[in-house]
Amino acid sequence: MTKVTAQLSVSLDGFYAGPRHEGDGDWMASAEAAAFFRLTRWMTGAAAWRERQGFAGGERDVNSEVIGEAFEAAGAYVMGRRMADGGEEPWGEEPPFHAPVFVVTHRPRPTLVRRGGTSFTYVTEGLAHAVERAKDAAGGKDVAIAGGGSLVRQVLAAGLLDELELHVVPVVLGTGLRLLDADLGLGEREGVELVPTRVLHTPDVTHLRYRVRGRAPLLADGGGDGTGE
Amino acid sequence: MTKVTAQLSVSLDGFYAGPRHEGDGDWMASAEAAAFFRLTRWMTGAAAWRERQGFAGGERDVNSEVIGEAFEAAGAYVMGRRMADGGEEPWGEEPPFHAPVFVVTHRPRPTLVRRGGTSFTYVTEGLAHAVERAKDAAGGKDVAIAGGGSLVRQVLAAGLLDELELHVVPVVLGTGLRLLDADLGLGEREGVELVPTRVLHTPDVTHLRYRVRGRAPLLADGGGDGTGE
Numbered sequence: 126m127t128k129v130t131a132q133l134s135v136s137l138d139g140f141y142a143g144p145r146h147e148g149d150g151d152w153m154a155s156a157e158a159a160a161f162f163r164l165t166r167w168m169t170g171a172a173a174w175r176e177r178q179g180f181a182g183g184e185r186d187v188n189s190e191v192i193g194e195a196f197e198a199a200g201a202y203v204m205g206r207r208m209a210d211g212g213e214e215p216w217g218e219e220p221p222f223h224a225p226v227f228v229v230t231h232r233p234r235p236t237l238v239r240r241g242g243t244s245f246t247y248v249t250e251g252l253a254h255a256v257e258r259a260k261d262a263a264g265g266k267d268v269a270i271a272g273g274g275s276l277v278r279q280v281l282a283a284g285l286l287d288e289l290e291l292h293v294v295p296v297v298l299g300t301g302l303r304l305l306d307a308d309l310g311l312g313e314r315e316g317v318e319l320v321p322t323r324v325l326h327t328p329d330v331t332h333l334r335y336r337v338r339g340r341a342p343l344l345a346d347g348g349g350d351g352t353g354e
Numbered sequence: 355m356t357k358v359t360a361q362l363s364v365s366l367d368g369f370y371a372g373p374r375h376e377g378d379g380d381w382m383a384s385a386e387a388a389a390f391f392r393l394t395r396w397m398t399g400a401a402a403w404r405e406r407q408g409f410a411g412g413e414r415d416v417n418s419e420v421i422g423e424a425f426e427a428a429g430a431y432v433m434g435r436r437m438a439d440g441g442e443e444p445w446g447e448e449p450p451f452h453a454p455v456f457v458v459t460h461r462p463r464p465t466l467v468r469r470g471g472t473s474f475t476y477v478t479e480g481l482a483h484a485v486e487r488a489k490d491a492a493g494g495k496d497v498a499i500a501g502g503g504s505l506v507r508q509v510l511a512a513g514l515l516d517e518l519e520l521h522v523v524p525v526v527l528g529t530g531l532r533l534l535d536a537d538l539g540l541g542e543r544e545g546v547e548l549v550p551t552r553v554l555h556t557p558d559v560t561h562l563r564y565r566v567r568g569r570a571p572l573l574a575d576g577g578g579d580g581t582g583e
């Protein structure tokens with residue numbers, strides 16, 4: 126069955142990038158990017174990542190397996206508009222997705238077809254509709270929420286996410302763009318309950334994978350958490 | 355050598371309790387407590403925890419070992435004033451610490467001696483002084499920062515913490531008291547670099563232990579992170 130999945134590299138304090146870069150300056154030189162590059166450093170040396178970027182070499186380790194598996198599992202992607210705009214030029218003629226990508230946006234635009242199986246379809250009917258389109262296109266594989274972080278948060282808040290994997294990088298940033306924040310819209314005595322399904326540990330990053338069970342009242346006793354499981 | 359350690363149960367989004375309880379109402383019935391009890395649920399059924407509370411029974415599992423080991427390693431504690439005040443009554447005549455506790459406070463007060471080896475000494479000369487007092491009293495064991503969360507954050511910000519262990523509970527809370535937040539005082543292109551030293555995984559909680567290396571500029575390349583290791 127097609128699952129909706131998301132994964133993101135975060136600091137131990139939950140940031141996926143530095144403070145938001147505003148204005149016309151060079152994003153690559155921004156504090157937002159500096160933190161992002163620190164958090165994704167574990168990926169850039171991995172063979173599975175380099176292959177998708179068209180580079181040779183790289184380490185064939187656990188981290189590479191995690192990346193390769195994620196690319197393999199995704200039959201379609203959903204992406205935020207800011208990430209799609211930002212990636213359009215650097216990804217070039219053959220973006221690393223090799224699958225249909227559905228971009229959540231307010232601006233209609235004809236589908237952009239790239240080499241290697243990647244296409245960008247611009248969906249103006251909202252997030253839930255984009256997820257449905259991606260499910261239809263995934264051919265039985267998973268729908269991966271490609272990011273950015275605010276889109277992942279929206280998908281979780283909307284109850285559309287089945288699996289969340291955080292790649293926790295051993296650094297504390299103190300400031301920046303936070304994946305899980307107040308606009309999840311949870312009540313004071315309510316949480317999103319998760320089930321840890323896999324933990325992989327390397328010196329550079331800890332991979333924490335969870336199945337999302339859904340919203341439930343906070344209960345202190347060990348007898349249940351209100352989700353009926 | 356005496357290490358300064360801290361450990362705290364947190365949600366996947368980094369909260370150690372719900373939104374701060376203000377005023378005179380019953381803390382136990384507050385939203386702050388509801389989240390705190392959800393996050394510490396994994397402890398209350400563990401044999402090592404129950405023993406220290408004077409209760410029989412409980413599970414002898416990995417979680418119990420983690421708790422027992424933490425109690426065993428600590429030769430002295432440093433504690434925030436709010437936690438010490440809040441615990442004074444419920445901990446009763448024999449608090450679970452069985453070691454000297456140094457409370458960081460502005461209000462002088464005579465040392466309070468309890469049964470089982472626990473004493474509370476009120477230190478008004480600041481955090482660093484309290485940590486020094488605790489080191490002297492630890493008899494070669496570790497100094498554990500008992501909490502609350504804001505004290506742990508202050509100790510990390512002051513560069514006094516050697517080891518941090520987070521017990522990550524599989525729930526997202528969206529709001530509450532956050533362990534790692536902006537008042538760490540880090541610059542935009544600076545982080546506290548950590549080294550993961552142990553990961554233990556159970557269905558109820560994931561234990562992530564880190565050695566604290568210290569502040570360093572954020573570097574993207576794999577060649578180093580500025581800490582000289």
